[in-house]
Amino acid sequence: MEKIRIAILGCGTVGGGVAKILLEIGNILNDRSEKEIELAKIVDLFPQAASKKNNIPINLFCGGGKDLSKEEADRCIEEVLSDKNIDIVVETIGGSSEYILNLVLKILNSKKHLVTANKALLAKYGKEIFETAEKNNVSVGFEASVCGAIPIIKAVKECFTGDVIESISGIMNGTSNYILSKMKFEGKSFAEALKMAQNLGYAEADPTLDINGGDAGNKLAILLKLAFGLNASMSQIPIMGIDKIEQEDMDFANEMNCTIKLICYAKKDGKKIFATVRPMMIKNDNFLSNINGAINAVKLINKYSGEHILVGKGAGSTETGSAIVSDIIFIAKYKDNISNKSATSDVCLTDEDETEFPYNISFETKNVPGITGAVTTAIGDSNINIDTVGHNRHNKSKAIFSVATMPCKLSQIKKAIDQIKTSRPDILKSEPKIIPILY
Amino acid sequence: MEKIRIAILGCGTVGGGVAKILLEIGNILNDRSEKEIELAKIVDLFPQAASKKNNIPINLFCGGGKDLSKEEADRCIEEVLSDKNIDIVVETIGGSSEYILNLVLKILNSKKHLVTANKALLAKYGKEIFETAEKNNVSVGFEASVCGAIPIIKAVKECFTGDVIESISGIMNGTSNYILSKMKFEGKSFAEALKMAQNLGYAEADPTLDINGGDAGNKLAILLKLAFGLNASMSQIPIMGIDKIEQEDMDFANEMNCTIKLICYAKKDGKKIFATVRPMMIKNDNFLSNINGAINAVKLINKYSGEHILVGKGAGSTETGSAIVSDIIFIAKYKDNISNKSATSDVCLTDEDETEFPYNISFETKNVPGITGAVTTAIGDSNINIDTVGHNRHNKSKAIFSVATMPCKLSQIKKAIDQIKTSRPDILKSEPKIIPILY
Numbered sequence: 001m002e003k004i005r006i007a008i009l010g011c012g013t014v015g016g017g018v019a020k021i022l023l024e025i026g027n028i029l030n031d032r033s034e035k036e037i038e039l040a041k042i043v044d045l046f047p048q049a050a051s052k053k054n055n056i057p058i059n060l061f062c063g064g065g066k067d068l069s070k071e072e073a074d075r076c077i078e079e080v081l082s083d084k085n086i087d088i089v090v091e092t093i094g095g096s097s098e099y100i101l102n103l104v105l106k107i108l109n110s111k112k113h114l115v116t117a118n119k120a121l122l123a124k125y126g127k128e129i130f131e132t133a134e135k136n137n138v139s140v141g142f143e144a145s146v147c148g149a150i151p152i153i154k155a156v157k158e159c160f161t162g163d164v165i166e167s168i169s170g171i172m173n174g175t176s177n178y179i180l181s182k183m184k185f186e187g188k189s190f191a192e193a194l195k196m197a198q199n200l201g202y203a204e205a206d207p208t209l210d211i212n213g214g215d216a217g218n219k220l221a222i223l224l225k226l227a228f229g230l231n232a233s234m235s236q237i238p239i240m241g242i243d244k245i246e247q248e249d250m251d252f253a254n255e256m257n258c259t260i261k262l263i264c265y266a267k268k269d270g271k272k273i274f275a276t277v278r279p280m281m282i283k284n285d286n287f288l289s290n291i292n293g294a295i296n297a298v299k300l301i302n303k304y305s306g307e308h309i310l311v312g313k314g315a316g317s318t319e320t321g322s323a324i325v326s327d328i329i330f331i332a333k334y335k336d337n338i339s340n341k342s343a344t345s346d347v348c349l350t351d352e353d354e355t356e357f358p359y360n361i362s363f364e365t366k367n368v369p370g371i372t373g374a375v376t377t378a379i380g381d382s383n384i385n386i387d388t389v390g391h392n393r394h395n396k397s398k399a400i401f402s403v404a405t406m407p408c409k410l411s412q413i414k415k416a417i418d419q420i421k422t423s424r425p426d427i428l429k430s431e432p433k434i435i436p437i438l439y
Numbered sequence: 440m441e442k443i444r445i446a447i448l449g450c451g452t453v454g455g456g457v458a459k460i461l462l463e464i465g466n467i468l469n470d471r472s473e474k475e476i477e478l479a480k481i482v483d484l485f486p487q488a489a490s491k492k493n494n495i496p497i498n499l500f501c502g503g504g505k506d507l508s509k510e511e512a513d514r515c516i517e518e519v520l521s522d523k524n525i526d527i528v529v530e531t532i533g534g535s536s537e538y539i540l541n542l543v544l545k546i547l548n549s550k551k552h553l554v555t556a557n558k559a560l561l562a563k564y565g566k567e568i569f570e571t572a573e574k575n576n577v578s579v580g581f582e583a584s585v586c587g588a589i590p591i592i593k594a595v596k597e598c599f600t601g602d603v604i605e606s607i608s609g610i611m612n613g614t615s616n617y618i619l620s621k622m623k624f625e626g627k628s629f630a631e632a633l634k635m636a637q638n639l640g641y642a643e644a645d646p647t648l649d650i651n652g653g654d655a656g657n658k659l660a661i662l663l664k665l666a667f668g669l670n671a672s673m674s675q676i677p678i679m680g681i682d683k684i685e686q687e688d689m690d691f692a693n694e695m696n697c698t699i700k701l702i703c704y705a706k707k708d709g710k711k712i713f714a715t716v717r718p719m720m721i722k723n724d725n726f727l728s729n730i731n732g733a734i735n736a737v738k739l740i741n742k743y744s745g746e747h748i749l750v751g752k753g754a755g756s757t758e759t760g761s762a763i764v765s766d767i768i769f770i771a772k773y774k775d776n777i778s779n780k781s782a783t784s785d786v787c788l789t790d791e792d793e794t795e796f797p798y799n800i801s802f803e804t805k806n807v808p809g810i811t812g813a814v815t816t817a818i819g820d821s822n823i824n825i826d827t828v829g830h831n832r833h834n835k836s837k838a839i840f841s842v843a844t845m846p847c848k849l850s851q852i853k854k855a856i857d858q859i860k861t862s863r864p865d866i867l868k869s870e871p872k873i874i875p876i877l878y
Contacts, residue, residue: 021601021743032600034778143598149744151598158597159582159590161471162460162764287750290729304460304757305588309750311726318743325601334773339473 003036004332007080008090009103011044011061014117014144015092016054017321022328023056029325033332040086043076044068054317077103081110088113088328096120101128108132108140113335115327117144117320120209123218123234126225130340139338141327146219147172147296149319150312151326155300156226164303165227167267169438172219174294174314175203175210176242176262180279181292184250184259190243202294202315212241213262213277220264220277227300228266229345230273238352240278248393249433252362252402253281255390256437259289263438272350280438281360288438353411358387358437361413362402364429367394374424376403382416384408398429404437442475443771446519447529448542450483450500453556453583454531455493456760461767462495468764472771479525482515483507493756516542520549527552527767535559540567547571547579552774554766556583556759562657562673565664569779578777580766585658586611586735588758589751590765594739595665603742604666606706608877611658613733613753614642614649615681615701619718620731623689623698629682641733641754651680652701652716659703659716666739667705668784669712677791679717687832688872691801691841692720694829695876698728702877711789719877720799727877792850797826797876800852801841803868806833813863815842821855823847837868843876 006022008015022029022039029037039060044050045068047061058065062076080086089107091114093100100121107114109132116122122129122145133140143153147170156165171177175197182193194211197203209215217234224230224237242262253260258281266275282289287309291297296314301307313319331338361379365371372389379386385406392401405413417432445461447454461468461478468476478499483489484507486500497504501515519525528546530553532539539560546553548571555561561568561584572579582592586609595604610616614636621632633650636642648654656673663669663676681701692699697720705714721728726748730736735753740746752758770777800818804810811828818825824845831840844852856871 017743025603028603029600034780149602149741149747151594154593154598155590158769159593159765160761161468161768162761162766163588164464164467287729290726302588302761304456304761305755306752306758307750308588309748311746311748311750313745316744319745322599322601322741322743326598327601329600330597333778334776337773337776339772341473 001030001034001036003038004033004087005038005040005085006088006090006328007041007043007086008039008092009043009077009080010091010093011042011050011056012092013317014320014324015042015044015090016050016056017317017319018090018092018324019056020054021318021321021325029329033329035332037328037332041080041083043073043080045070045073081106081112086112088115088331090324090328091116091118092324094118096124101125104129105132108136108138111136111138113138113141113331115141115324115331117324119145119215119218119222123221126222127231133340139331139335140340141324141331142222143327144320144323146222147298147312148314148316149323150296150298150310150314151323152223152298152310153226154326154330155310156223160300160302160308163305165268165300166303167301168223168227168264168298169288170264170298171261171288171291171296172264172298172314173210173216173262174296175207176216177291178202178294180242180245180260180262183245183247187247189247190245211243213239216262216264217277220266220275224266224273224275228268228273228347230347230349232275232349236349238276238278242279244433245279248400249362249435252360252390256281256360256388256404257284258282258437259284260435261288261291263288265438268347271347273347274350274352274355276352278436280436282438286438353414354409356407356409358405358407358439359410359413360402360404360435360437362400362433364398364400365427366429367397367399371399371427372401374427375420378416378419378423379403379405381419382412384412384416410434440469440473440475442477443472443526444477444479444524445527445529445767446480446482446525447478447531448482448516448519449530449532450481450489450495451531452756453759453763454481454483454529455489455495456756456758457529457531457763458495459493460757460760460764468768472768474771476767476771480519480522482512482519484509484512520545520551525551527554527770529763529767530555530557531763533557535563540564543568544571547575547577550575550577552577552580552770554580554763554770556763558584558654558657558661562660565661566670572779578770578774579779580763580770581661582766583759583762585661586737587751587753587755588762589735589737589749589753590762591662591737591749592665593765593769594749595662599739599741599747602744604707604739605742606740607662607666607703607737608727609703609737610700610727610730610735611703611737611753612649612655612701613735614646615655616730617641617733619681619684619699619701622684622686626686628686629684650682652678655701655703655716659705659714663705663712663714667707667712667786669786669788671714671788675788677715677717681718683872684718687839688801688874691799691829695720695799695827695843696723697721697876698723699874700727700730702727704877707786710786712786713789713791713794715791717875719875721877725877792853793848795846795848797844797846797878798849798852799841799843799874799876801839801872803837803839804866805868806836806838810838810866811840813866814859817855817858817862818842818844820858821851823851823855849873
């Protein structure tokens with residue numbers, strides 16, 4: 001039986017999960033791939049800790065098991081790359097630094113297949129990485145980079161290949177979803193819920209990318225390329241995080257029979273793709289409204305087969321590890337025929353302002369009579385049909401109420417808000433909050 | 440670019456959907472597979488009708504477009520099989536007759552790859568079919584045979600390959616699910632709901648296999664082989680249909696915060712597999728309880744990545760067609776490396792009676808005092824812990840009530856019922872109905 005030898009660079013949460021699975025179910029993996037899958041070498045700065053955590057034999061670690069300096073680790077990596085017997089390198093170091101980009105390019109230029117969970121790197125340098133793989137006739141497995149254990153990458157690349165994806169909507173960041181669930185069901189404030197997520201280890205010490213939508217944006221950028229052939233970096237996608245969501249927004253959503261979720265959204269209309277990451281009010285009969293806690297979910301609407309939903313764990317050691325191992329098996333089985341080319345396409349992103357959506361706009365105003373009239377008149381003057389006006393929350397100094405619209409453009413809403421500011425410069429106490437409604 | 444030539448045998452609902460997709464998005468399919476996918480030939484008894492329905496050029500049909508006798512169609516099929524240029528044959532005739540088995544074996548023996556939606560055939564003759572494919576070094580694509588558009592076959596074969604599937608529970612028959620949804624939400628009787636399903640074209644004129652669980656059983660048999668390496672025909676799996684479900688059962692389910700669904704269930708415990716198809720009461724916080732109408736859903740619990748859910752359309756022309764086309768693309772891409780071997784395993788089915796489950800038992804009894812005591816005493820004597828006793832429905836002549844148990848064996852329940860029959864031969868007015876509860 002042909003041997004396929006694996007090296008893991010970085011044996012932290014995810015790399016450790018990969019090693020654990022390779023060691024525990026090696027026989028099953030050999031059966032499935034009809035190859036002998038061997039974990040040959042691991043490079044990590046702290047082998048003792050990594051070995052202990054996942055019960056990995058210490059002799060698998062480069063350097064004989066002692067802790068390594070960065071320079072020693074780099075020498076170990078060089079050893080792996082020059083080892084003709086290593087077929088697949090798993091990169092589970094993470095980050096999108098130039099160091100990691102260079103490392104990944106070196107792996108591919110050493111004619112080794114690459115498997116990685118590194119969404120930030122792929123979203124930023126995907127084009128260069130896949131071209132380098134193609135040039136060297138090796139593959140890149142990246143199932144683990146989007147939604148952890150959910151096989152969304154293979155679903156798009158290998159399963160829905162008899163169809164045309166028309167839209168994507170998904171919950172792709174477990175931390176923000178956990179926070180929003182705690183806010184909804186336990187009435188926590190954003191800050192309290194974030195603290196809880198950090199205590200549970202869901203959110204990083206620096207949770208910026210989880211909360212500002214950046215992590216979800218990286219994932220959407222990868223899917224845009226795969227599903228629509230669109231080369232877009234995260235910076236081109238309009239992204240808004242969940243840090244401005246307050247209990248009042250939860251209330252408004254509830255009143256509209258909706259639940260607020262951080263949604264990765266993309267829809268193709270001819271050659272135009274509308275893509276965004278932002279909190280949306282999801283109608284409660286939409287599946288995504290029911291996805292709570294640290295779970296991820298992706299909904300696709302396909303031309304020929306309609307609606308598909310995939311739900312699973314978006315993160316975790318063996319969860320993400322299992323996605324990486326599935327890439328290893330896929331490469332072991334099909335390496336001679338895997339292509340890194342993705343269909344080129346002349347699509348482009350559309351302007352968010354000009355895309356129609358139903359929106360919920362919440363207004364914080366002075367608590368005086370006549371405001372509902374002024375606000376809804378301005379909205380009508382902007383040619384927006386109002387779906388419903390939420391009931392007002394009054395207190396001494398201010399009133400808060402929301403207006404849900406029929407599908408309209410963001411530019412129309414901005415025009416209406418400008419009109420309110422001009423005609424009644426005294427009434428708005430803060431910038432109105434605009435949240436799309438997803439049916 | 441290498442050409443891959445396709446022939447379709449049987450251009451009805453599904454075959455027509457396949458032709459439609461191949462013709463409409465040919466360029467996209469070529470890009471994806473890096474092959475030139477060509478629909479070369481179609482054999483159907485009624486070309487005019489098939490052509491008209493899906494806008495298929497008449498010259499693609501064998502026989503020049505005129506209606507064919509069975510003998511003429513057989514000669515057309517022989518032509519296809521002896522045509523060295525045909526690479527993949529799509530069998531969308533259906534049925535598990537000897538005629539179809541022989542046809543499928545002939546396709547494979549002609550060294551042509553086979554793609555089929557034929558669950559009945561695969562469940563019955565899968566072993567022979569896959570061995571014949573292996574011998575001839577060709578592949579069998581059967582994504583469309585289980586849950587239509589849901590890519591559950593590729594999910595198990597190609598996506599969850601870095602994991603171990605521990606249990607499967609799914610709604611795999613859209614017709615019965617539609618009927619149960621109508622009974623639940625609109626209070627229809629089974630007969631009325633069945634009539635509605637037939638009027639909508641969901642249920643066949645002879646809906647036996649939809650209603651008696653046979654169709655779902657075929658699908659489960661295919662998954663048992665794929666997920667657990669178990670060779671079991673449908674006849675070895677305990678199967679119960681939905682035809683005995685009444686409004687009262689819906690009521691009891693509701694009282695238990697459950698919804699009744701026809702569930703394909705399989706769970707691995709060491710070398711033992713418990714598999715069954717039957718109506719179950721699904722707790723309403725289980726995703727499956729929310730799958731309504733003609734939709735299918737599969738929930739897998741995996742060792743390393745936990746719970747996964749896939750939801751999509753279980754039937755339909757282009758829905759099932761898209762699954763077949765995805766197999767065509769997969770074969771076009773990876774044909775040199777696809778294996779038909781599935782991991783052998785020494786697992787076996789366990790006795791249903793000896794598998795623990797929480798159950799709901801409903802009793803139709805005489806309307807006299809003392810019955811709840813007699814029934815619950817017998818249940819306790821059988822060493823079954825009771826979870827809850829449903830409230831009684833009394834009318835003049837009878838009372839109906841239900842008992843939900845903690846996990847216990849069916850054999851214990853049968854013993855309790857025997858005891859009731861022996862000690863109080865007068866009280867039961869019908870055989871108690873035993874429905875498993877799925878959390």
